[in-house]
Amino acid sequence: MADHPEAAGGMRRRLVKAVVVLVAILLMSGTGQAGGIQPDEILADPALEARAREIGRELRCLVCQNQSIDDSNAELARDMRILVRARLQASDTDREVLDYVVSRYGDFVRLRPPFKASTLLLWFGPALILAAGGLAMVLFVRRRAGIEDSLPPLSEVEQARLEALLGDRPR
């Protein structure tokens, strides 16, 4: 919108605007391009690289929007990928690598939220819903079946009529 500066523009405001546009472009390029992993990052040991990928999928690129570090082109994601690989090469276990990254960037970096007091509802919510729904369903079905059991059986006349009706229906 550089063609139409608002009335009270001013140098600083334009500068801010330019920065905003630049950031937006950077963010966009982060989302729009091919998968982030570059050839020079890949470890020579395929087993180690496979573990790095597993870990990469668990980690969020902090400057992106809902992308794992493996999918992102952002600089930070690249730094994090290299960090993960460095720790793996220093013979950390997967667990230790994750803990290390979390200690540096906080819980927000984990795409799989940790078990703790504030995420209990998240992790147990689906099971609770299933249990509650299942219970409601069982009660409903049993009540329905109960109504049927309490009905008197067919009388002989009704039974004969039923058989007559069923008899002429093509099966």
Next chain:
Amino acid sequence: MIVELGHFALILALAVAVIQGTLPMLGAARNHGPWMELARTAALGQVALVGLSFACLMYAYVVSDFSVVNVVRNSHSLKPMLYKVSGTWGNHEGSMLLWVLILALFGAAVAAWGRNLPPALKARTLAVQAWIAVGFYLFILLTSNPFVRMLPPPADGLGLNPLLQDPGLAFHPPLLYLGYVGFSIVFSFAIAALIEGRVDAAWARWVRPWTLSAWAFLTAGIALGSWWAYYELGWGGWWFWDPVENASFLPWLTGTALLHSAIVVEKRETLKAWTIFLAIVTFGLSLLGTFLVRSGVLTSVHAFATDPTRGVFILLLLVIVLGGSFALFAWRGPQLAGGGLFRPVSREGGLLLNNLILCTAAAAVLLGTLYPLMLEAVGGGKVSVGPPFFNAVFVPLMVPLIIAMAVGPLLPWKRGDLGGALQRLWIAGAAAAVAGAWAWTRDMSTLLGLLGMAMAAWLLVGTLVELAGRIQLFRAPVTESLRRLVGLPRSAIGMTLAHAGLAIALVGMTGDSVWKLESIQVTAPGETVTVGRHSYTFEGAREVTGPNYLAIRGSFRVERDGRPVTTLEPERRRYPVERGETTEAAIHPTWLGDLYVTLGDSQGGEGAFVTRIYFNPFIVWLWTGVGLMVGGGLVSLADRRLRVGAPAPRRARATAPSPSAPATETVTP
């Protein structure tokens, strides 16, 4: 002038909607025929007015009228015509106009084809539909007006996000909206039924075509978005559990549940209140999805609107719609006592299990999507809920669902024989064992492949067993079986197609998730990379010029066992106006897997590039399977018994005049 006409037409549509929302409702309460009849005229008038309004905006895009702010922001004179047209809805304001256009289209469809609806139900349904429209007209006119002018007009526009300049994404929003908004008419029927206090088999039969068409559109819309991500984002991912994807998936899950519970209402006159509840929830989730996407509250790839006033407006609308509906439901719902009795092991029982699992899955996805927001709102800190969480919760829920999907259709209504059904499924069990074993021998590092392939085989063969039973295959002479096949109700064929489609899609999902091959490297011209059984020889890259972009196009000669397969030409496009880049993957689809190549950055001066080569196993099965599911929905829609306005079927005896007459025709299992 034309733009002002569009603006004016939209204001008129608002006025018409207010009339459509009030007089027919009063008319239905007082049994006043002409007032009820007004709903029909008003609904048709609304679609004409909104259609005109939309056409005016589209015209501004087509002729690149840069005195309109919306056009300036989202278009450019050099853009290809397709994207000028699709630019109309490729932005917030225009997409909301598309939203109300589709809302009006559904209303008009009920007005035009719903001739066999009782007048009061029809009047009330259209009135409810009109109130939703009033909310959204106000939203557009007050917060998101696409007809605002800009003076003086600039020489050219700012262009459209290059990612959106793609045929797949041009049609993704309209299809998705046809699904989202299609559930509005089901909602309106549900509210009308609550006001009348009556839900019966006839009601279910009137509603089912709308549920089915909304479901089919939503399925197609989601699949198109997924397909777009697959070929456009450049690493072959097709589902990311992104909040915006979840927003469209939530109404799909509950809509699928609704589709199944409505069958129980239609055939057995039970689960009535539950079905009404699902209709409200499904449209509520559609509104929630609109809110999440449009407000930008969850900053994600799709959110291109970040104005809080809009968010607050839609949130208010959501609260009014849901609050009002649930209050009405709490008041009137208990009156909707069900009739038909059934045992736990029965068709009804199976459909209930389907509903339980689909609704739990929807609740889990909703929880995961909103949890970060809720936690932050209560000061609990920032947390990310990503694919690992959703997969951990969603996959275990789908296992029992798919097992039950093969069994349920084999159970008769009321009372079934589980042992007998399982006995008939022995061949599906055998197929599952073979498929699982095959997957296991391919890759023993994970059980996911075994599980997915076994499930897919179980469901596919189980669905075919059900079909074979219906047509008496191998029990009756072949000609008799064929005759039965042709004579099957379309809804039965639709179910078979949709269930088999899911099985086939499952093969694609599993194959691509478990056995994907990837090779990332720097490739100089003349070098060959081998991925799986294919070798890719890079023949260099050259510059090409598109209509509104510059591109570098690489060329790869693909061979298998020394025999040429194809030439793949991936591109990297740079859009100078929008200052954005896109990756255009080159894909060679085969039934065993897609050969997928993308071109990365240039490396050094020797014409070398970063290249990414993937083998995505069975991914074509995913698109094929989803296509079958949509096809199943459409075939079922063509069922004579369900067609809107179709005369009563020939075989139906006793065409009772009362709309509460139960379904007389049942499908013999």
